[in-house]
């Protein structure tokens with residue numbers, strides 16, 4: 001079997017289009033322009049790229065973008081003071097603090113300071129709890145994007161065997177909760193899982209989010225399974241010239257795509273969905289804050 005390649009770039013473009021449509025309606029009918037505030041502390045080059053892309057795509061969707069760039073040496077107190085101002089700012093519907101933060105700032109304390117209603121990352125413990133108990137929450141962007149792709153592939157996920165490899169708070173755990181809410185039978189595998197190959201090979205859905213290049217082998221995949229590769233690993237690429245690098249996922253793409261039914265590539269798979277879902281979450285947060293109908297097709 002040769003797998004269908006799930007085109008995350010095209011999927012994300014469709015979501016951004018749907019967000020833009022909703023935004024133009026909320027502006028015209030209700031005079032509400034959703035606003036997203038993104039906070040970047042320091043100069044991490046990858047974070048710079050993501051924050052620039054967030055600003056551009058937010059503006060393209062017709063929303064207000066408020067960018068806050070703070071120096072590396074910013075104190076936790078100053079960052080918390082900015083978060084408090086954004087919480088109180090009525091023009092701001094969504095707040096995102098770009099991760100990772102510099103080592104001297106405790107991430108958990110900053111995430112806990114964000115108003116849960118504006119927590120478009122879905123990382124606040126309040127939203128984590130709502131998601132875990134099957135209630136309406138702000139859902140983390142990357143798992144939300146993965147769920148959208150899986151629903152587009154399968155329709156109903158009821159009864160399917162899903163294996164999530166990785167137990168991070170940002171991807172693995174919320175992904176498992178979403179799959180469970182969609183009535184899949186869910187296993188979370190991790191670094192201590194015994195016989196990972198056996199666990200993965202019974203899955204109809206594999207979500208790999210471990211951050212280890214090409215860890216999931218082609219002969220682990222059940223024929224016809226859907227494989228969602230969340231890993232974005234930069235590795236050396238001497239074949240491209242001296243000192244060159246390239247991105248690769250957590251899955252051995254060439255081998256897995258000969259067996260799977262559908263698979264996401266890296267780059268161009270899950271990555272672009274993360275920002276598209278951030279825009280969707282910002283619109284959802286704005287609708288909830290202003291008592292407007294939510295864009296059902298853009299939520300979990």
Ligand SMILES: Nc1nc2c(c(=O)[nH]1)N[C@@H](CN(C=O)c1ccc(C(=O)N[C@@H](CCC(=O)O)C(=O)O)cc1)CN2
Pocket residue numbers: 049050096097098099100121141142232247266267268269270271272273274275
């Ligand atoms: N507060 C947050 N911080 C971080 C998150 C997050 O969801 N919230 N996720 C990641 C970074 N990220 C968005 O912030 C992100 C990562 C990757 C992509 C993406 O489109 N990747 C492309 C490849 C890009 C490249 O060439 O480098 C792809 O996979 O095709 C978008 C957003 C960590 N921090």
